[in-house]
Amino acid sequence: MKNKILLKIIIPETDDTFDIFIPVNEVIWKIKKLFITGASELSGNLLDKNADYCFINKDSGKIYNNNEIVFDTDIRNASELILLKIEK
Numbered sequence: 001m002k003n004k005i006l007l008k009i010i011i012p013e014t015d016d017t018f019d020i021f022i023p024v025n026e027v028i029w030k031i032k033k034l035f036i037t038g039a040s041e042l043s044g045n046l047l048d049k050n051a052d053y054c055f056i057n058k059d060s061g062k063i064y065n066n067n068e069i070v071f072d073t074d075i076r077n078a079s080e081l082i083l084l085k086i087e088k
Contacts, residue, residue, distance in 0.1 A: 005070070008080045009035060010058065014043045022070060028055065029066035035083070052086040 004021045011017070018039060022031050032053060040047040047053075055064045058080035064073060075081070 005075065005077045005079070007075070008078070009039075010080060010082045011039060011043075011047070012082065013085055014039070014046045016043055018042075024069075024071040026070055027066070028064050028068050028070065028073075031070070032066070032083075039083075048085070052088070053083055054086055056082045056084060058082055 003025060004023055006019060006021055009018045009020060016039065018035075020035065032055060036047055036049060036053060040049055056062065057064070057074065060074065062074065064075070064081075
């Protein structure tokens with residue numbers, strides 16, 4: 001389990017929270033895409049799979065770039081991230 005970390009993902013849009021393990025060597029956009037797909041199915045398609053979302057660190061307020069690798073960010077075990085829809 002050295003290559004995975006446990007995160008708490010908070011989705012205010014659906015009022016859900018999820019605890020998930022993610023690999024540290026993966027790109028943020030891939031994790032976000034997989035998570036949105038899974039969370040949408042679990043919440044009864046309340047999330048818009050075609051909308052833009054961003055991950056925000058609950059403690060620091062940092063918005064993560066889609067092309068960042070998890071290992072290169074400040075995301076660590078037990079981090080809490082908020083998934084917010086980006087309105088255009």
